[in-house]
Amino acid sequence: MGGLGPCLVGMEACATAHYWAREIARFGHEVRLMPPSYVKPYVKRNKSDAADAEAICEAATRKQEWRYSNANIRFQSFFMLIIAQSCFFAMSYIA
Numbered sequence: 854m855g856g857l858g859p860c861l862v863g864m865e866a867c868a869t870a871h872y873w874a875r876e877i878a879r880f881g882h883e884v885r886l887m888p889p890s891y892v893k894p895y896v897k898r899n900k901s902d903a904a905d906a907e908a909i910c911e912a913a914t915r916k917q918e919w920r921y922s923n924a925n926i927r928f929q930s931f932f933m934l935i936i937a938q939s940c941f942f943a944m945s946y947i948a
């Protein structure tokens with residue numbers, strides 16, 4: 854990706870999407886993370902990698918109000934701790 858000129862990279866948001874968005878942005882590309890619910894309407898045929906890629910490209914080029922911003926490492930780490938803490942407390946009430 855470093856050999857390409859700056860371009861738009863659309864990604865469906867998932868567990869590791871923020872990490873990859875940061876890595877791709879380091880090469881100077883514009884990264885757009887979109888919720889899966891916003892990509893789904895653009896899938897035109899049966900679910901496959903090619904159909905998903907086409908839908909992500911279509912959704913990335915559309916003007917939409919809602920997109921995820923790329924989370925920095927500190928922000929992502931903070932929320933990981935909050936989620937782990939809430940799971941710990943929920944398990945302590947069960948036991």
